[in-house]
Amino acid sequence: MRSVNVTTGRTVGIALIGCGTVGTGVVRILQSEIAAIQAKTGIRLELKAVCVRNPRKKRAVRLPARLLTTDPHAILRDPSIDIVVELIGGIAPARDLILEAFRHGKHVVTANKALLAEAATAIYGEAAKHRRLLGIEASVCGGIPIIRSLREGLTSNNISHFMGIVNGTCNYILSAMSRQNSDFTDALADAQSMGYAEQDPSLDIDGIDSAHKLAVLARLAFRSEVPFDRIPVEGIRSLSAVDMQYASELGYAIKLLAIGKRDGKGLDLRVHPTLLPKDHPLSNVHGVYNAVFMHGDHTGDLLFYGKGAGMLPTASAVMSDIIAIAKAVAAQSWTMEPAPEDLPKLPVLPADRIASRYYLRFQVADRPGVLGNIARTLGQHDISILSVQQKGTHGGRSVPVIILTYTAREADLRAALRQIDRRPDVRQRTVVLRVDG
Amino acid sequence: MRSVNVTTGRTVGIALIGCGTVGTGVVRILQSEIAAIQAKTGIRLELKAVCVRNPRKKRAVRLPARLLTTDPHAILRDPSIDIVVELIGGIAPARDLILEAFRHGKHVVTANKALLAEAATAIYGEAAKHRRLLGIEASVCGGIPIIRSLREGLTSNNISHFMGIVNGTCNYILSAMSRQNSDFTDALADAQSMGYAEQDPSLDIDGIDSAHKLAVLARLAFRSEVPFDRIPVEGIRSLSAVDMQYASELGYAIKLLAIGKRDGKGLDLRVHPTLLPKDHPLSNVHGVYNAVFMHGDHTGDLLFYGKGAGMLPTASAVMSDIIAIAKAVAAQSWTMEPAPEDLPKLPVLPADRIASRYYLRFQVADRPGVLGNIARTLGQHDISILSVQQKGTHGGRSVPVIILTYTAREADLRAALRQIDRRPDVRQRTVVLRVDG
Numbered sequence: 125m126r127s128v129n130v131t132t133g134r135t136v137g138i139a140l141i142g143c144g145t146v147g148t149g150v151v152r153i154l155q156s157e158i159a160a161i162q163a164k165t166g167i168r169l170e171l172k173a174v175c176v177r178n179p180r181k182k183r184a185v186r187l188p189a190r191l192l193t194t195d196p197h198a199i200l201r202d203p204s205i206d207i208v209v210e211l212i213g214g215i216a217p218a219r220d221l222i223l224e225a226f227r228h229g230k231h232v233v234t235a236n237k238a239l240l241a242e243a244a245t246a247i248y249g250e251a252a253k254h255r256r257l258l259g260i261e262a263s264v265c266g267g268i269p270i271i272r273s274l275r276e277g278l279t280s281n282n283i284s285h286f287m288g289i290v291n292g293t294c295n296y297i298l299s300a301m302s303r304q305n306s307d308f309t310d311a312l313a314d315a316q317s318m319g320y321a322e323q324d325p326s327l328d329i330d331g332i333d334s335a336h337k338l339a340v341l342a343r344l345a346f347r348s349e350v351p352f353d354r355i356p357v358e359g360i361r362s363l364s365a366v367d368m369q370y371a372s373e374l375g376y377a378i379k380l381l382a383i384g385k386r387d388g389k390g391l392d393l394r395v396h397p398t399l400l401p402k403d404h405p406l407s408n409v410h411g412v413y414n415a416v417f418m419h420g421d422h423t424g425d426l427l428f429y430g431k432g433a434g435m436l437p438t439a440s441a442v443m444s445d446i447i448a449i450a451k452a453v454a455a456q457s458w459t460m461e462p463a464p465e466d467l468p469k470l471p472v473l474p475a476d477r478i479a480s481r482y483y484l485r486f487q488v489a490d491r492p493g494v495l496g497n498i499a500r501t502l503g504q505h506d507i508s509i510l511s512v513q514q515k516g517t518h519g520g521r522s523v524p525v526i527i528l529t530y531t532a533r534e535a536d537l538r539a540a541l542r543q544i545d546r547r548p549d550v551r552q553r554t555v556v557l558r559v560d561g
Numbered sequence: 562m563r564s565v566n567v568t569t570g571r572t573v574g575i576a577l578i579g580c581g582t583v584g585t586g587v588v589r590i591l592q593s594e595i596a597a598i599q600a601k602t603g604i605r606l607e608l609k610a611v612c613v614r615n616p617r618k619k620r621a622v623r624l625p626a627r628l629l630t631t632d633p634h635a636i637l638r639d640p641s642i643d644i645v646v647e648l649i650g651g652i653a654p655a656r657d658l659i660l661e662a663f664r665h666g667k668h669v670v671t672a673n674k675a676l677l678a679e680a681a682t683a684i685y686g687e688a689a690k691h692r693r694l695l696g697i698e699a700s701v702c703g704g705i706p707i708i709r710s711l712r713e714g715l716t717s718n719n720i721s722h723f724m725g726i727v728n729g730t731c732n733y734i735l736s737a738m739s740r741q742n743s744d745f746t747d748a749l750a751d752a753q754s755m756g757y758a759e760q761d762p763s764l765d766i767d768g769i770d771s772a773h774k775l776a777v778l779a780r781l782a783f784r785s786e787v788p789f790d791r792i793p794v795e796g797i798r799s800l801s802a803v804d805m806q807y808a809s810e811l812g813y814a815i816k817l818l819a820i821g822k823r824d825g826k827g828l829d830l831r832v833h834p835t836l837l838p839k840d841h842p843l844s845n846v847h848g849v850y851n852a853v854f855m856h857g858d859h860t861g862d863l864l865f866y867g868k869g870a871g872m873l874p875t876a877s878a879v880m881s882d883i884i885a886i887a888k889a890v891a892a893q894s895w896t897m898e899p900a901p902e903d904l905p906k907l908p909v910l911p912a913d914r915i916a917s918r919y920y921l922r923f924q925v926a927d928r929p930g931v932l933g934n935i936a937r938t939l940g941q942h943d944i945s946i947l948s949v950q951q952k953g954t955h956g957g958r959s960v961p962v963i964i965l966t967y968t969a970r971e972a973d974l975r976a977a978l979r980q981i982d983r984r985p986d987v988r989q990r991t992v993v994l995r996v997d998g
Contacts (some may be wrong), residue, residue, distance in 0.1 A: 128776060133695075147860075153717050153859060154753060154981050160719075161716065161717060163899065163903075164716060164784055164898070164899065165716060165896065165898065166896055166898070167896065167898060176918065191611035247879075248696055261714070266860075267857070267859065267861060267863065268860075268863060269706075269709075269710040269713070269714025269715065271713045272706075272709065272710070272713060273706045273709070273710065273714075276706070276709060276884070276885060277698070277706025277709050277710075277878075277879055277881050278877065279598065279601060279602060279884050280590050280594050280704065280879065280884065281596060281876055281877055282597075311647055319569065325788065347600075347601055387731030392940060399659065405845070406865065408840075408842070408845060415864075420591060420704070420877065422586075422704065422873040422876060422877035422880075423703075423704030423705075423867055423868060423873070423874045423877045424704060424867065424868045424871075424873075425866075425867060425868070425931075426705060426865075426866065426867040427864070427865075427866035427867065428859055428863075428864075428865060428866075429842065429851075429862075429863065429865075429866070430861065430862060430863040430864065431861045431862070431863035434857040434861075436857060436858075436860070436861075437860050437861055438920065440715065440717055440718055440857065440858060440859035440860045441714075441719035443716065443859075444713060444714050444715070444716055444717065447713070447716050447717065448713060451895075451896045452892075454896055455889075455892065455894035455895060455896055456894060457889045457892035457893060457894040458888075458892060459602065459603050459604065459892055460603060461601070461602065461603070462600065462603065468598075500977075
């Protein structure tokens with residue numbers, strides 16, 4: 125058996141582009157753990173440069189002036205740098221810098237889920253073309269080693285489906301709404317005051333961030349190109365305390381889930397608030413924690429749980445990629461995963477073809493016959509009813525009726541609701557939530 | 562930047578020694594997934610040989626006669642074999658075959674936790690000496706990629722502690738005892754009839770298997786040699802339904818845990834039944850499922866959950882090691898972790914130096930003053946009481962008294978109980994369980 129074993133003498137050069145929260149964490153870990161990492165792995169890392177917008181800004185870590193630059197291209201041209209860590213986020217200029225890094229023969233580590241979701245083909249394509257490695261552990265679920273587990277731990281499995289709580293902001297808000305029976309607006313304000321939600325929280329609460337992470341996970345889990353703009357997305361903005369309450373009485377928690385399923389026809393990918401039975405492992409994930417539940421054909425059910433964001437958890441994920449790639453650099457050899465052009469492009473199920481169980485809240489006139497009419501219309505559209513709960517009258521004018529359905533097609537449901545919501549005894553637009561787990 | 566990129570043409574030769582349950586699963590996955598694995602990873606695997614005791618035995622997989630051998634040494638000498646997968650279990654002859662495999666330049670994959678726990682220094686030492694890789698993912702928690710997460714995902718972290726449900730047999734028995742309020746003997750018989758417990762279940766129910774896995778995990782988590790024979794171990798044989806019941810009334814589940822903690826003084830490693838608050842993530846791990854909860858200084862709390870045993874989950878873990886090592890073989894290059902002689906040998910806390918909270922069940926005469934005497938003796942030994950529950954009288958002769966303590970030293974507790982259990986109004990040996998989480 126031939127082998128070229130490795131002398132571990134070679135120092136691997138690291139540069140950061142961007143030094144915000146996660147970058148600060150990476151610098152801090154590099155500064156404190158570089159000797160421990162060498163002792164554990166035999167790998168010698170050296171931080172060679174940090175590209176920042178303002179070198180004079182006060183930072184939480186001490187960085188020698190000689191490491192600081194404002195020119196990312198100086199980093200890309202520097203032959204002593206092996207691994208470029210992109211931590212500026214967003215599409216531009218991150219996209220072009222990463223493509224350029226590959227062209228200069230650098231390996232890249234990034235936490236940029238928006239970019240990985242929206243420009244996957246370009247990024248993976250350029251990496252493949254230049255035979256360079258791309259580390260993306262930090263892009264999904266912060267400190268949880270979910271990407272590595274998918275890429276390496278479960279390689280021989282076919283993943284049939286996964287469901288994840290991948291946005292800590294939304295989970296914090298939903299946990300607060302459920303615990304305190306509070307409204308969305310109050311829970312959001314609470315999350316903002318705790319620093320768990322941005323001042324403009326749209327990316328989180330409208331489900332976009334979860335959809336980015338879903339695209340990243342689905343690509344790895346299903347080994348398929350994933351067209352991000354085809355993913356149906358619903359956020360948590362319109363969730364009301366009363367539905368949290370009714371769901372709870374029926375034995376369900378409501379969680380914002382990123383759902384990926386694969387069947388013979390293609391990919392069923394979506395982000396939406398979902399009713400989960402309270403004894404489902406994901407129902408017990410509270411606050412800013414993240415968790416991903418998945419099913420491999422050989423492993424069976426798996427759950428990964430931990431902190432999905434924050435300086436050190438995310439920096440820990442960046443470090444795991446740096447170390448893994450540094451091993452390849454030190455070994456001067458690595459294997460490449462298939463290029464995007466070699467991946468199948470499985471079709472993504474459009475929103476109206478989704479099949480799901482549903483939670484429906486009708487607000488109806490409190491008189492005989494109304495429920496019968498609703499049930500008949502649902503039946504005419506092939507929607508079978510699992511249970512009906514009529515809630516106490518509120519002043520006699522209208523009452524909420526909660527219906528749980530068996531699995532139905534979204535298109536059928538929408539058609540039925542178009543008819544039902546036109547009826548004069550139905551007093552407001554019907555609330556629709558999906559049930560899973 | 563220099564690099565030697567890889568042509569993926571080289572076929573990597575695999576041989577199995579042992580073809581029982583897990584081996585059958587590995588053969589099945591290799592036979593069905595070999596093309597998919599090549600498409601996903603670029604790695605070409607070939608099953609070259611399977612060493613069995615009886616080549617004529619009827620098997621659940623079809624194996625061509627030319628692959629079967631009864632001579633493991635023929636495999637070790639075969640230059641076309643790169644990776645030897647040891648699946649016979651136990652110490653002899655597995656130990657010598659693995660050592661011999663390294664000497665012949667083979668890489669080794671094994672699920673043998675007993676061997677890894679009891680002969681770690683010899684095994685890792687020989688691997689290091691010959692610069693060969695050792696895959697052990699299948700040795701702990703079956704299909705859960707816990708080893709890979711510790712080795713690679715969390716490399717930059719210092720793990721301060723972990724707690725795991727690592728034996729599915731015990732967890733099945735405890736879940737049954739708790740759900741049906743049944744006795745240990747009945748629950749064990751149930752587990753045996755379901756095929757979840759061996760006819761001789763001692764290795765599982767006496768905690769030995771959990772201690773093996775604890776040793777394997779602690780070595781990786783704490784980067785230290787772990788003397789297996791110093792680990793204090795208590796199994797679940799003497800657990801009674803009444804303590805499950807009382808614990809539950811106090812808000813606790815009882816789980817058999819493998820616990821590893823590291824502090825300035827060394828390693829606190831132990832296996833014992835443990836009271837955990839019902840809202841602790843590990844309390845909700847039921848049946849044959851496994852889970853490991855751990856705390857990294859950067860990642861914070863993490864939980865990994867899944868099937869800890871069974872043909873395909875364990876085979877999936879073996880496959881993940883085969884593929885990872887095959888990548889190194891194809892790349893003709895790899896890095897080595899530190900040899901055992903370079904690992905610190907942190908001292909293991911002896912049983913009497915453990916500090917814990919305790920659940921104590923006293924069976925005492927139902928008359929005034931008895932409780933006061935017990936409380937005074939505990940106090941004299943520096944043991945503070947968190948709560949006391951006296952349970953209803955059973956026929957007037959004696960009553961159970963449940964005391965939960967604050968953290969105390971095991972030596973102090975044992976000294977106090979020696980005094981207390983000698984008292985005439987204490988009617989049976991006091992039941993001691995530890996509380997954590």
